[in-house]
Structure formats: structure tokens, C-alpha cells
Amino acid sequence: MKKQLILGIALVSMIFSCSTDDTADIIINDNSVTNNTSGGGSTDPQTIFLSGTYTEDLTLDANITYKLNGSLIMASGTTLTIPACMTIEALASGSNVYIAISQGAMIIANGTADCPIVFTSDATNPQAGDWGGLILLGNAPINSVTGTATATSEIASLPYGGNVADDNSGSLNYVRVEYSGGAADGQSENNGFSFYGVGSGTVVNYIQAYAGKDDGIEFFGGTVNASYVSVINAEDDSVDWTEGYSGTLTNVYISNRASDDKAIEADGYNTDFSNATGIFSKPTLNNVTIVGEGSTNSSEAVRLRAGTQGIFSNIHITGYAEGFDFDDEDTGNGVVSDDLQVTGVTFVDVTTKMKNDTTVIFTDADFYTGEGSATGTDYATWGANWTFSN
Numbered sequence: 060m061k062k063q064l065i066l067g068i069a070l071v072s073m074i075f076s077c078s079t080d081d082t083a084d085i086i087i088n089d090n091s092v093t094n095n096t097s098g099g100g101s102t103d104p105q106t107i108f109l110s111g112t113y114t115e116d117l118t119l120d121a122n123i124t125y126k127l128n129g130s131l132i133m134a135s136g137t138t139l140t141i142p143a144c145m146t147i148e149a150l151a152s153g154s155n156v157y158i159a160i161s162q163g164a165m166i167i168a169n170g171t172a173d174c175p176i177v178f179t180s181d182a183t184n185p186q187a188g189d190w191g192g193l194i195l196l197g198n199a200p201i202n203s204v205t206g207t208a209t210a211t212s213e214i215a216s217l218p219y220g221g222n223v224a225d226d227n228s229g230s231l232n233y234v235r236v237e238y239s240g241g242a243a244d245g246q247s248e249n250n251g252f253s254f255y256g257v258g259s260g261t262v263v264n265y266i267q268a269y270a271g272k273d274d275g276i277e278f279f280g281g282t283v284n285a286s287y288v289s290v291i292n293a294e295d296d297s298v299d300w301t302e303g304y305s306g307t308l309t310n311v312y313i314s315n316r317a318s319d320d321k322a323i324e325a326d327g328y329n330t331d332f333s334n335a336t337g338i339f340s341k342p343t344l345n346n347v348t349i350v351g352e353g354s355t356n357s358s359e360a361v362r363l364r365a366g367t368q369g370i371f372s373n374i375h376i377t378g379y380a381e382g383f384d385f386d387d388e389d390t391g392n393g394v395v396s397d398d399l400q401v402t403g404v405t406f407v408d409v410t411t412k413m414k415n416d417t418t419v420i421f422t423d424a425d426f427y428t429g430e431g432s433a434t435g436t437d438y439a440t441w442g443a444n445w446t447f448s449n
Contacts, residue, residue: 109147110156113137121145126181127190130155130215135163138229144174148181149190153241157191157249159215160228162198162256170233172265175445180238187294188272191249192239198223199258201280202303202328202336210302210332212255212279213247219255220302224282226258233265233445240272240294248273251293257283259306267446268293275313278304278342279329286310289438289446294319300340301326301365307343312438314448315349317356322349322379327366327389334366339389341368341398348435351378354410359384366390368398375435377407383426384414391419394426401427405434 110129117133118140119125127149133139139160141147149156158178160166170176180189196212198221203210209218236251251268252275259282267289268275275290280302286309290297297313313322327339351357360379363369366389376382383401385391393399404427406412412430413423 113139116140119145119147126150127156127158130157130159130191132159132215132217133161133164133166135161138165138167141166141168141176143170143176143233146177146179148179151180151182151185151189153188154191154214154247154249156241157194157214159194159217160196161217162196162209162219162221165227165229166195166231167229168231168234170445172233172444175233175235177235177237178239182238185238187238187270187292188240188242188248189238191241192251192253192271193234193236194249194253194255195228195257195261196255197221197228197257197261197281197283198226199256199281199283200224200303200336201256202334202338202340203280203332205335210256210279212253214249214253217255220280221256223258225260226256227260228257230262231264231266232262235267235269235445235447236271237269237447238271239268240274242272248295250274250277250299251290252276253279254281254283255279257281259284265441265445267291268297269447270449271295274299274324277301278306280304282306284308287441288312289442290314291446291448292316292319296321296324298322299324299326300342300367302329302340303327303336303338304340304342307345308347309345310436310441311344311347312436312442313347313349315351315357317352321359321362322351323361325361325363325367325369327364327368330365339366339368339393341370344369344371344374346373346436347371347375348438349374349376349379353378354380354408360409362386363390363399366393368393371401372403373433373435374401374404375407375433376405376409378409380410381414382406382409382412385417388418391415391417391421394421395419399426403429403433405431
């Protein structure tokens with residue numbers, strides 16, 4: 060996911076159509092007035108259609124059915140509030156159907172184990188890539204720019220990044236995103252959850268990305284922490300980070316099919332831009348279980364490249380040809396400097412535990428310790444009831 064793409068914001072009233080519109084304007088019912096600053100929403104006795112840019116708070120009602128029929132963008136200063144137990148369907152129209160929480164805006168989506176909040180496709184037979192996904196953009200540091208400068212998201216072309224490490228974009232608890240990843244073109248695709256420069260003031264617990272076309276969860280810099288993270292059947296990478304991400308991920312469960320890409324793809328910086336700050340990504344990962352489809356079927360569990368650093372502990376990997384794959388000299392240097400380390404790891408049905416494709420010489424023992432001691436995460440307990448699997 061490299062190229063940036065400007066996507067139009069469309070609202071189509073139920074009176075005329077339930078499909079999306081490629082224009083950048085929001086068309087009001089009588090088709091004679093355009094408005095690019097107010098929220099959309101078309102109502103009938105059964106369904107309210109949501110799209111457009113909202114400049115005021117939007118609170119959904121659990122007694123009403125909502126359907127996303129375009130890009131829903133919450134402008135700075137607004138809050139989108141979604142109660143527990145809600146399922147919000149998205150029109151199965153691809154990339155330009157998504158929810159974006161702009162810099163300075165917030166989302167409050169707090170489900171429970173018995174009543175999760177679900178974003179899914181409206182298709183009778185839903186497929187990966189039916190719609191976009193959930194995008195949060197914050198003011199936390201990213202290494203592709205310095206100071207208060209911002210970068211631009213590849214989907215929606217919205218600004219993100221800054222110097223507010225504890226920036227708050229709201230809270231996500233017991234939230235599931237299904238069948239996301241609609242492609243804007245060959246290079247720009249939505250993820251299930253996209254965190255662009257999101258700060259540590261944001262609360263993220265119990266989230267699942269299920270059956271997405273692109274990455275399950277991707278962090279573009281920022282400092283946000285996430286706990287109890289489930290990614291199943293992401294066709295590209297399950298968990299991805301870049302642009303200097305430095306948060307903590309605790310209790311992560313990843314299940315990959317052989318046809319999917321990496322369980323974790325980790326970049327120290329975005330190689331399409333630059334490492335303007337000279338600082339690499341360095342997240343902390345605790346209690347991680349990664350499950351592939353066997354060493355003769357699934358290729359790589361974790362790819363480490365572009366100088367990424369990271370501190371891993373209690374990592375359990377099952378069923379891959381390669382456990383950890385290292386690319387480029389900067390990544391190798393992270394191992395030597397102890398900025399890229401694993402404490403406690405268990406390999407089951409893994410042919411090559413560590414593959415060094417860098418020019419830096421280091422041994423398995425330089426990278427990981429405590430082999431055979433890891434148990435991973437207790438997904439059977441914390442993933443019960445609110446997650447989905449096929």
C-alpha cells in the first residue's frame with residue numbers, strides 16, 4: 060500500500076439510488092444544491108444511509124438501522140458515537156465506502172464481549188474487499204516528517220502526524236471489521252483498521268479484522284497501544300507497521316491461510332518517502348500467537364525490514380516455512396544493537412526459524428532467547444463470543 064489517492068466524498072439519497080457516486084460533491088435530494096461541509100444521511104422508516112463530511116457530532120441510535128453508502132468523514136472537533144450491539148453494514152462497492160476519523164476528531168465505539176460493534180458488508184454473499192474499512196488519523200509523531208508537519212493518507216487524502224504523542228482519537232472496545240480492503244487501484248487499498256499517526260491517548264482493546272482484502276491492521280507511525288487484537292484471513296499482511304510506529308501490542312492472535320501474505324510485516328520507515336527523523340519503528344509486542352497452515356504451505360510468519368526495530372516477548376509461531384525473515388542492513392544492525400530482540404519464543408512446525416537476508420552477521424542467539432518457553436496468548440479465553448472465524 061504505497062500510493063496516495065484522493066477519493067471523492069459522495070452522498071446518494073435513498074430516493075434515487077443506493078450506490079456510491081464518484082464525484083467529490085454531496086448531492087442533496089433535489090439534485091440542485093451541493094454541500095461539501097455538512098454530514099450526509101438519507102432516511103426512510105427502516106434505514107438511514109450515512110456518508111459525507113460531518114462538521115457536528117454524530118451519535119447513532121441502537122434502535123435504528125444504518126447503512127454506509129459512501130465515505131463518512133468526521134471533521135476535526137467532532138465525535139462519532141456508536142453504542143454496543145450495533146451492526147453497521149457498508150454498501151459492497153469497494154474502496155470509496157469507508158469511515159475516516161480526521162485529526163482532531165474522535166470515535167467512541169465501545170461494545171462488549173456479548174454485544175460487539177460490527178462493521179460489515181451488505182452483500183448477500185460477502186467477500187473480502189467489499190468495502191473500505193475504518194480509518195483513524197491523529198497528531199502523534201511519524202518519521203516521514205518532522206515537528207508539526209503532516210503526511211497525507213493514501214485513502215481519503217487526509218492529513219496525519221505531528222508532535223502530540225498522547226493524542227486522543229477516542230476509544231474502540233470490542234469492535235469487529237469484516238470484508239474490508241476495497242482497492243482504489245493496484246497499490247492503494249484500505250485495511251480493516253488503519254491507524255495514521257494515532258496517539259497513545261486513544262484506547263484500543265478487543266478489535267478484530269476478519270477476511271480483509273489487504274492488511275488486517277496497519278500502523279502508520281504513531282504511539283497508539285492496542286490489546287487483545289485478532290486478525291483472521293487477511294489476504295495481505297495481518298499486522299503491518301511503518302513510519303516510526305512505537306506503540307505496544309499486547310495479546311495478539313493471527314491466523315493465516317497459505318494464500319495470505321505475512322502474519323506481520325514490519326517496516327522501520329516508509330521507503331516511498333524518507334526517514335526524515337532518523338528514527339525507526341520500535342514497537343513492543345507481548346503475548347503473540349501466529350498460526351499458519353503448515354511449513355510446506357505457509358511461507359513467512361514475520362518479515363522485518365526497512366530498519367525496523369522492536370522488542371518481542373512470548374511469541375508462539377506454528378506452521379511456517381520461515382519464522383523470522385530479515386531484510387536490509389539497517390534491520391540487521393537493530394539485532395546487533397539489541398533494539399530488535401525476542402525474549403521467549405516457541406516454534407512448532409517451522410522449517411527455518413530465522414533467515415538473515417541482510418549484510419550484517421548475527422546468530423540466532425543474538426536475536427532470540429528462551430526458545431521453547433513461549434505460550435503465546437490465551438485466545439480461547441479472551442476471543443470468546445465477540446470474534447468470528449470460519
